Amino acid sequence: MTSFALRWGDHHVSNVAGEITLVCGLALWMATRRSIRRSSFELFLYAHHLYIPFVIFFILHVGIGFASIMLPGLYLFAIDRYLRLLQSRENARLLSARILPCKTLELNFSKAPSLKYNPTSIIFINVAAISKLQWHPFTVTSSSRSEKDVLSVVIKCEGTWTTKLYETISSSAAASQQLRLPVSVEGPYGPPETDRLLLAHETLVMISGGSGITPFISVLRELASVSVESPIPKIRLVAVFKNSSHLSTLELVLPASNAAPAAVDFDLQIEAYVTRETRKNYDGDKFPSAAARTVYLKPCASDAPISPTLGPNGWLWLAAIISSSFAVFLVVLGAFNRYAVYPVDGDTNNLYSYTKKGSMNVLFISLSIMITATGAYLWNKKHNADEASRLQQSPDDGSATHPDAAVETESLPLQSIMQSVAVHYGHRPDLKKKLQEMEESSVGVLVSGPKELRQDVAAICSSVDNLHFKSISFTW
DSSP states (O other), X not given: OHHHHXXXXXXXXXXXXXXXXXXXXXXXXXXXXXXHHHHOHHHHHHXXXXXXXXXXXXXXXXXXXXXXXGHHHHXXXXXXXXXXXXXXXXXXXXXXXXXXXXXXXXXXXXXXXXXOOOTTOEEEEEOTTTOSSOOEEEEXXXXXXXXXXXXXXEEEOOSHHHHHHHHHHHHHHHTTOOOOOOEEEEEEEOOSXXXXXXXXXXXXXXXXXXXXXXXXXXHHHHHHXXXXXXXXXXXXXXXXXXXXXXXXXXXXXXXXXXXXXXXXOSOEEEEEEETTOOSOSSSSSSOOOOOOEEEEOOOOTTOBOBOOTTOTTHHHHHHHHHHHHHHHHHHHHHHHIIIIIHHHHTTSSSOOOHHHXXXXXXXXXXXXXXXXXXXXXXXXXXXXXXXXXXXXXXXXXXXXXXXXXXXXXXXXXXXXXXXXXXXXXXXXXXXXXXXXXXXXXXXXXXXXXXXXXXXXXXXXXXXXXXEEEEEEXXXX
């Protein structure tokens, strides 16, 4: 029995390869459990690198013929991973950081004007000074419509990696030192289209819990730019926080740069609920002044603005990579079968090694993708470099040198849009009453936050005809 389990069949099913595949698959499955994913993100992240031996040994186990059933998905995944690898080889140009009192950062990167993305997009960030292997996803809060040269992300301290990043930036600011922080990015990635979702209703109600406010910041900034071009629905934002210090997150509704439209012409009402405090800790009835600080960083000369990996016509380039790489793969595979496999299978009584055949197919797929994708990337890299050069020379670039760049500066005063925030203490909002009182014929309800919050709002919307529910979840 043991000898059968340890058999590596070269002309039939390989038991050892199948056992290795099973072990890798079980480890992947165990690492995806919520308890591990939430408490040990590093273990969850590193364990998922086992997909590489899983795929390789699966092909060696069943043979390339049977493995071809997953070839389309695997092929597209390999192209995506390689393009992300090419993008991550360059450091992104990090301009500044806003430090909020609730241990939250807003990082502001330089970006190429040709880079377009939609609200609720995410971007993966790697800071080699903290960990060379860890990549973490964060919500993009800027709008590519109005902030053409800046891409912003919000990071809240909730783990070891984010805490180290917060301490690194805040400590350098306290010491009045201009920090140089190499950062790599992948993305942004997001929905292909959001205008229908945002503009299809008479009223748009956004309900957030905790850090779930971040995708709505991108939505509000996007709507502020859309309102200049076309009418938009009434906006009602209901934000729930644990402590009053988290109210400073609402300041991020307005960008740190002056790229946003001068006038925000839409009906916006914001209600904030602080559940763990029973009395106000500030004077008056206005929104409390947040002690946010802006710290300007010193990018390296080699840092580049975040640009579209395949240029402004990325979909056409991607189609070209897929079709041309697969054509190269078929040509090389045909030559391999004709001059290596067929002389053995066709002219002798032997069979060509399944292991060699599977290994060569994996090699051919990898090489065809690498050759074509690298060519497309290098072709567009020159265009991105020219655009980056023009951006750095522009006087409007947010990376302009500040005489006191290393000194913490108070954030810009909040505009009247933020002075109308109504803050409630000591209780949660009565969402059922608020939603059932909506009289418009079509009300869009967006929810971002804990699972229980999303389920409660979904139950309310299911019982009212004019409410249209949409959940935004970032559970990793």
